[in-house]
Amino acid sequence: MSLTLCSIQFAPRTDRVVHMSTALAKALQLTSTNMLTMKMGSRTASVSLRMTKKPGKHIILPLSVKSQLMVPRSGQITVQASGTKEVQLGPLIGILANGTGSVTQPFGVRSSMLKSYISAGSKTSYYFAFLPSDIDWQAETVVAYFPNGTGWIRKTVPLPDAVYNRLSNRRVDRSISMDQLKDRFVRRGIGIFNWSFFDKSDVYKLLEEDKEANKHVPESHNNPSPDRIREMLEKHRFVYLKPTAGSLGIGIYRLTYHPKRGYFVRFRRGGKNVLFRFNNTSGLFKLLNGNGRMRNYVVQQGIRLIEIDACPIDFRFHLNKNGNNQWVVAGIGAKKAGKGSVTTHVKNGGQVMTPEYVLDRVFGAKAEGILEDAKQSAIKLAESIEKHGRRNLGELGLDIGIDQNERVWMFEANSKPGRSIFKHPALKAQGNSSLKYIAEHLAYLGKFRSRRES
Ligand SMILES: Nc1ncnc2c1ncn2[C@@H]1O[C@H](COP(=O)(O)OP(=O)(O)O)[C@@H](O)[C@H]1O
Ligand SMILES: [Mg+2]
Numbered sequence: 001m002s003l004t005l006c007s008i009q010f011a012p013r014t015d016r017v018v019h020m021s022t023a024l025a026k027a028l029q030l031t032s033t034n035m036l037t038m039k040m041g042s043r044t045a046s047v048s049l050r051m052t053k054k055p056g057k058h059i060i061l062p063l064s065v066k067s068q069l070m071v072p073r074s075g076q077i078t079v080q081a082s083g084t085k086e087v088q089l090g091p092l093i094g095i096l097a098n099g100t101g102s103v104t105q106p107f108g109v110r111s112s113m114l115k116s117y118i119s120a121g122s123k124t125s126y127y128f129a130f131l132p133s134d135i136d137w138q139a140e141t142v143v144a145y146f147p148n149g150t151g152w153i154r155k156t157v158p159l160p161d162a163v164y165n166r167l168s169n170r171r172v173d174r175s176i177s178m179d180q181l182k183d184r185f186v187r188r189g190i191g192i193f194n195w196s197f198f199d200k201s202d203v204y205k206l207l208e209e210d211k212e213a214n215k216h217v218p219e220s221h222n223n224p225s226p227d228r229i230r231e232m233l234e235k236h237r238f239v240y241l242k243p244t245a246g247s248l249g250i251g252i253y254r255l256t257y258h259p260k261r262g263y264f265v266r267f268r269r270g271g272k273n274v275l276f277r278f279n280n281t282s283g284l285f286k287l288l289n290g291n292g293r294m295r296n297y298v299v300q301q302g303i304r305l306i307e308i309d310a311c312p313i314d315f316r317f318h319l320n321k322n323g324n325n326q327w328v329v330a331g332i333g334a335k336k337a338g339k340g341s342v343t344t345h346v347k348n349g350g351q352v353m354t355p356e357y358v359l360d361r362v363f364g365a366k367a368e369g370i371l372e373d374a375k376q377s378a379i380k381l382a383e384s385i386e387k388h389g390r391r392n393l394g395e396l397g398l399d400i401g402i403d404q405n406e407r408v409w410m411f412e413a414n415s416k417p418g419r420s421i422f423k424h425p426a427l428k429a430q431g432n433s434s435l436k437y438i439a440e441h442l443a444y445l446g447k448f449r450s451r452r453e454s
Pocket of ligand 1: 301
């Protein structure tokens with residue numbers, strides 16, 4: 001297998017003769033070939049090959065071959081040869097997204113995020129966004145969206161080599177029909193990540209199978225009964241109640257118990273942080289409704305996080321897989337909770353900082369070692385979640401806490417991590433490397449794998 005970048009141009013001809021510069025043919029080890037199968041995504045075309053003396057690495061495709069392969073644009077792209085008779089252009093990558101129903105703004109507020117993935121990948125690959133309804137499984141084509149200035153332009157392309165799942169609607173993403181759609185890709189050998197949103201309780205459960213990784217998970221119980229909550233409060237004096245399918249801190253309660261002063265519960269209501277005190281658990285459970293059985297909730301041991309200015313701090317570790325299928329910590333943001341908030345979300349008054357600043361303030365000279373240790377733990381957690389979850393993963397946003405005894409804890413694994421930490425000026429470069437890893441990993445999944453010759 002040899003792989004390199006080249007430039008594609010189209011010629012207004014209807015024959016099936018593809019011209020290739022000798023430099024490119026040499027890089028692809030195709031010197032003595034004249035018949036060739038060309039591929040792009042799920043399409044193939046038989047062509048005859050002719051060499052040109054043009055300097056540099058070029059392919060000139062007649063328009064007939066361009067339309068048969070549905071090549072979306074001219075310009076720079078990766079080309080890969082397997083053996084001496086097959087050449088593939090691509091990789092062709094599809095980003096699966098939800099639609100808004102609007103023709104002019106098909107992806108609404110998510111447009112700019114989708115476009116940032118597309119522009120990072122488009123230097124070496126063909127990238128498009130698509131909705132589930134854009135696929136024609138019979139014809140094996142997709143009516144794809146390509147960025148076009150401030151809007152989008154639609155072009156029909158073959159089924160892609162790999163899919164990046166950015167469905168943003170949890171209910172849709174976890175539906176049976178989406179499972180079937182993702183399965184159809186897998187059955188055709190089209191790699192996809194990530195499969196779907198996680199439920200917190202599923203992730204805690206699967207980590208129980210790995211003793212080492214599970215050391216980083218606070219004690220957690222799904223669907224707790226009142227007795228279970230009471231028992232956890234007796235044991236830890238401090239617990240979190242979290243909706244298992246929740247996000248953004250919505251529906252989270254922070255409970256503490258002081259044998260002399262009673263039960264305290266903090267949460268967010270109507271855009272404000274509120275605090276209640278109860279002498280006994282009956283009032284507390286009435287507030288938590290359902291007489292204390294918190295359906296679809298997890299009760300979790302509370303962790304005494306490190307603090308700055310009396311505000312707890314936690315961290316978002318953004319992990320990606322690289323072009324060799326290995327996990328890398330692409331970026332880390334520290335998050336300081338807003339005053340009185342039970343979570344560190346920016347929406348609830350939280351503030352993003354660099355981990356170096358925070359750890360240096362809290363731990364001084366020990367900071368560097370602690371950060372390194374937390375990175376190793378995050379990678380171990382990602383590997384374990386992937387192994388025990390039995391689905392390929394390519395990206396994770398881990399919510400990590402460090403306690404006052406330097407222990408590393410994981411509160412949540414997000415399979416569709418947002419990119420808000422990368423808005424911090426000091427984290428922009430890490431944001432770009434995370435985009436680069438996504439593109440490299442999609443190329444890997446699309447089987448564009450051998451070392452790139454420059
Ligand atoms: N067990 C816990 N101990 C201490 N803080 C926690 C705990 N669980 C969650 N938190 C805090 O609440 C935030 C939100 O919790 P998380 O599990 O990430 O839920 P969400 O899906 O709402 O983001 C965390 O980032 C952390 O600041
Ligand atoms: Mg979270």
